[in-house]
Amino acid sequence: MEYDKSIIGKLIDTEDWSKFEEFIQSLYKNNEQAIEVIKNYKANAKSGRIREIDVLVKFGLSPHIILLGIECKYWNKKVDGDILDIVKNKKDDLGIDKFVVITTVGYERGAELYAKDSGIDLFIIRPTNDDDFGYSGKNVNFRFLSYGSAPTNICLGAQIITESNMSSESVKYITDKLSFIEIKDFNADFDHDFDLYSYDVTFYDDMKFKKLNYKNNLYKIIFDSWKEYNELYYKKLECRPNIKIEFKSNSALFFQEKNIIVIIKELTYHIRFFLQKWNITLDRSEKHPIVLENIIEKAITPLKKTTVNDKNIFEMDKTIKIEPIDIAKKPPDVIGREGVDIKYLLEYPVIGPFKNDENNKTFELIEREGKTVYEIVEE
Numbered sequence: 001m002e003y004d005k006s007i008i009g010k011l012i013d014t015e016d017w018s019k020f021e022e023f024i025q026s027l028y029k030n031n032e033q034a035i036e037v038i039k040n041y042k043a044n045a046k047s048g049r050i051r052e053i054d055v056l057v058k059f060g061l062s063p064h065i066i067l068l069g070i071e072c073k074y075w076n077k078k079v080d081g082d083i084l085d086i087v088k089n090k091k092d093d094l095g096i097d098k099f100v101v102i103t104t105v106g107y108e109r110g111a112e113l114y115a116k117d118s119g120i121d122l123f124i125i126r127p128t129n130d131d132d133f134g135y136s137g138k139n140v141n142f143r144f145l146s147y148g149s150a151p152t153n154i155c156l157g158a159q160i161i162t163e164s165n166m167s168s169e170s171v172k173y174i175t176d177k178l179s180f181i182e183i184k185d186f187n188a189d190f191d192h193d194f195d196l197y198s199y200d201v202t203f204y205d206d207m208k209f210k211k212l213n214y215k216n217n218l219y220k221i222i223f224d225s226w227k228e229y230n231e232l233y234y235k236k237l238e239c240r241p242n243i244k245i246e247f248k249s250n251s252a253l254f255f256q257e258k259n260i261i262v263i264i265k266e267l268t269y270h271i272r273f274f275l276q277k278w279n280i281t282l283d284r285s286e287k288h289p290i291v292l293e294n295i296i297e298k299a300i301t302p303l304k305k306t307t308v309n310d311k312n313i314f315e316m317d318k319t320i321k322i323e324p325i326d327i328a329k330k331p332p333d334v335i336g337r338e339g340v341d342i343k344y345l346l347e348y349p350v351i352g353p354f355k356n357d358e359n360n361k362t363f364e365l366i367e368r369e370g371k372t373v374y375e376i377v378e379e
Helices: 005-011 017-029 081-094 111-118 130-136 168-179 218-234
Strands: 034-044 050-061 064-073 098-103 120-127 139-162 195-203 207-217 242-246 252-255 260-283 290-294 299-308 311-316 340-345 360-368 371-376
Touching: 005 120, 017 034, 017 050, 017 064, 017 311, 050 081, 064 081, 081 098, 081 111, 081 120, 111 120, 139 168, 139 218, 168 260, 195 260, 207 218, 207 252, 218 242, 218 260, 218 340
Parallel strands: 064 098, 098 120, 139 340
Antiparallel strands: 034 050, 050 064, 120 290, 139 260, 195 207, 195 252, 242 260, 252 260, 260 360, 290 299, 299 311, 360 371
16 A cells, blocks of 8 residues: 655654654654664675665663664655665675664565565554554544433422411411422432421310421432432333322421421422433544554554654554454454444433533433424523
8 A cells, every 4th residue: 555755744744854764763762672773874884885774773682782774765656676675785784683664655566575585674654544443443432322300390289387477478488488499409418498207286275286206308309209210211111201299198397487387298390301412532543643564574563642842752652463354343342433322321410501512412302292302402
């Protein structure tokens, strides 16, 4: 396969062959096993000629020193056999342990076999492609679907008991407080104004209500029942929008500072069911935009990019063998190129307002024309 050197030039901010050699030099300088990396190395060869190597790398492999010669070809055309002849002669004449050719386009037919027999490695520096990242490809798409709901329109069916001389303002206070309850959050410590107690009634001169044992909290009752239906919604077993809870035993709220008792007979509320969707795409080529592909060994070395003071720095990452990718044989536990759906249930009520954009949308489950459908909602 042929590649366009201008693409590589933009990725590594290289304009000409000299800058390309500097880039290759910097790659090997960042290798922890390199002792010395020399650009434009010159030496007297066995033949008596002065030979030049684009980049010479001295590796320390205790207690040995390994010499690696690199020929850099920032070309628009494929490397032909004449170049490989020159490289082989340099290798033999200078006594270099290993020689490498790194180019931006590719190699002529037959170059691989010739290089392999001559102890020369052939590399292409190229942009990453989907197969370099396995079955997932360069872009891993995560689609999040969060299911949730919220109790609304919470109302009490109740009887207010108070002394006859109590002011209408006190009665209005209780009526306003209990006629519509809005819950925006469920905290561990529920509003104690809504604590329920059992009571006893005595009939003497006047009917008397005696406060007995604590029974529950109205907020907690709502929370527990809502949580049950919220889980049913997530499991797709049942979606009941209107909930009614009847209190068959004596249950009352006591507002003692106002001498008011509220006998609770029933509680009703509505559930709004929501589905929130948002997408996140992980572009793995941002971290590894290019690779060194070893044509002889059928392996790639991803180049990891980091940015320091607005300057891109590249380092060699772990070398991996090139494995053929058959999308049809993707293992079941691996994310494919179609992405993955991640579904979960929100354990607390969904609180608006909702703001929808291209990657984040909220839908409400409603009944329309006898069918239950999702419609986008914005508040």
